[in-house]
Structures are given as C-alpha cells and as structure tokens.
Amino acid sequence: MSLQMSCTFLISSIIILLCLASSVQSQNPSISKRIVGGNDTGIRNYPSYCTLLYMNIPVCGCALLSSTTAVTSASCLFMYDQSVLRIQVGSAIPGDGGNYAIRRSCVHPQFNFQNPFGFPDYDAAKVVIDVWQVTGWGSVISAIALRSMNYDVPTGKTAIVVGFGTKGWGGPRNQVLQALDMPRIRDIDCAKVYPNLTDRMACFGYPEGGKDACGASGSPLYYERALVGVDSFSRGCAFPNTPRVFTRIWNEDIHSFLTSSC
Ligand SMILES: *[C@@H]1O[C@H](CO)[C@@H](O)[C@H](O)[C@H]1NC(C)=O
Ligand SMILES: *[C@@H]1O[C@H](CO)[C@@H](O)[C@H](O)[C@H]1NC(C)=O
Numbered sequence: 001m002s003l004q005m006s007c008t009f010l011i012s013s014i015i016i017l018l019c020l021a022s023s024v025q026s027q028n029p030s031i032s033k034r035i036v037g038g039n040d041t042g043i044r045n046y047p048s049y050c051t052l053l054y055m056n057i058p059v060c061g062c063a064l065l066s067s068t069t070a071v072t073s074a075s076c077l078f079m080y081d082q083s084v085l086r087i088q089v090g091s092a093i094p095g096d097g098g099n100y101a102i103r104r105s106c107v108h109p110q111f112n113f114q115n116p117f118g119f120p121d122y123d124a125a126k127v128v129i130d131v132w133q134v135t136g137w138g139s140v141i142s143a144i145a146l147r148s149m150n151y152d153v154p155t156g157k158t159a160i161v162v163g164f165g166t167k168g169w170g171g172p173r174n175q176v177l178q179a180l181d182m183p184r185i186r187d188i189d190c191a192k193v194y195p196n197l198t199d200r201m202a203c204f205g206y207p208e209g210g211k212d213a214c215g216a217s218g219s220p221l222y223y224e225r226a227l228v229g230v231d232s233f234s235r236g237c238a239f240p241n242t243p244r245v246f247t248r249i250w251n252e253d254i255h256s257f258l259t260s261s262c
Helices: 003-028 074-079 185-195 252-259
Strands: 051-054 056-064 070-071 086-091 102-107 125-131 158-165 174-183 200-203 221-224 227-235 244-248
Touching: 003 227, 056 074, 056 086, 056 158, 056 221, 056 227, 056 252, 070 227, 074 125, 086 102, 125 185, 158 227, 200 227, 200 252
Parallel strands: none
Antiparallel strands: 051 056, 051 086, 056 070, 070 125, 102 125, 158 174, 158 221, 200 244, 221 227, 227 244
C-alpha cells in the first residue's frame, strides 16, 4: 500500500466509525421526562400506583404487586441506583405521605439495556420496600393483579398509563399525576417502526402523535383491572407513527419473573 492509499483508507475508516457511532446514538431510547396529553388524576383512582423518587423528584413510576413489593422497569434501576431512590405509595404528591427505602431489588435476569438494536429488552424489575407493611394498606393502597399469561390486549382497545409529566411538550414538570388513554397498536404495524420488536414488547399509542407517556419509565399500564404493561421506551416523544413500547406483562418470561419471589 502506498502512503497515499493507506492515508485514504485511514480517513475513510474514521468516517465510517463516526457514522456508525452517530447512527447508534440516534437509535437510543428516549428517556425524556413527560407525559403529554393526559388528564389530571389522583391516587384514589389508581390505588396501586407508586412513584420512585430521586431527591423528591418523581423519576419513575411503579405499581404495587403486594403490600411490600412493586414492579417497575429495569431501565429505571439501570439509570438510578436503588440506594438513592425512595418509593412513595398512597400519595401522588411528591414527598407527601409514606415514602420508604428499597430493601432489595431484582432485575429480570435477561434484561439488556441496549439489545443489538439499541432498545431495552426484558425491561422488568421488582423492588422490595423496606417496611413490614406500608401505611394505608387496604384502605387507600392496594395491589394490582397481573394480566393473565398469553392474554393480549385487542388491537384498538385502550389501556391507561399512569405517571408524572407535563401537560405539553417542553413545559415544566407537572406535579399532578397524569392518566392517559393508550390504544393498542398491532405488533405488525409497530414492527415497521421497530423492526426488531421482541415478544417481551407491546406497543400502544396514537398514529397522529401528540399524546404520549414520555420518560415516565416504569409507569404502569392498566387494562381491565390488571397490569398489562410497564413503560419501557419510544423513539422520541409523542411523534406521529412512533408508538410507545411497554414491557408485555402477559409474556411468559415476564409473567413468571414477576410471580417468582425476589
Ligand atoms: C380523560 O378525559 C377525557 C375527557 O374528559 C375522557 O374522555 C377520558 O376517558 C379521560 N381518560 C383518562 C385515562 O382519564
Ligand atoms: C432485525 O430486523 C431486520 C429487519 O426486519 C431483520 O432483517 C433481522 O433479521 C432482524 N434481526 C433479528 C435478530 O431479529
């Protein structure tokens, strides 16, 4: 190889590497911090809803499976060390009511923050609250059942995601809990946006965009009095033709993880 050739080769290698790096980056899951287009709600409407607080800021959502355990996204525990998080139950006012330390957590053993396609897979975790029983258990606070194994949500049917956020794109963080209707999107349509959608993922959202549960990682998705999803990721926030992907609770691997002890 002449000097000129190897020089050209080196420069084109660098350009290819830079291009690869930027394409990986643009595929990264969006972890923005808002729910757009939802309604104000209160904890009494969703007594199993809980919040993971970091320095009194609601950073992730969760849902109670018992008086001492909750389900959230594994991504949330990947982003925030469990020792810096507090879990708040029975109130949707950050810092109000009972909030507790996390005794221990279990992340799905196959969780992968970025599978080869840049998205989290097996995005489920359980946290054990550091108290024998949370205050208010059975009165304002209760557990949510898991959607039965292999029971999909029919296409077009609307589930409800609950979490924190702002009322609009780019606005200040909303301090009021939000509830947002999310229609089920067919897997085949969702796979056009995310070609490597896995069996652990289910998509919900609006083809026209404008309403989304952005950044409310771990927030529960409810349907027919059961938990059907955990907010996992999306490309961008409330974009048209860009559904949000939830961890599919009725998937066997997710379901059996959540029903085994932690
Ligand atoms: C939000 O409010 C609209 C308008 O009142 C209502 O039709 C919808 O059911 C509400 N959704 C949720 C999840 O509260
Ligand atoms: C990922 O998606 C692409 C495009 O649909 C497909 O060709 C490829 O086989 C998929 N890879 C895996 C591992 O599923």
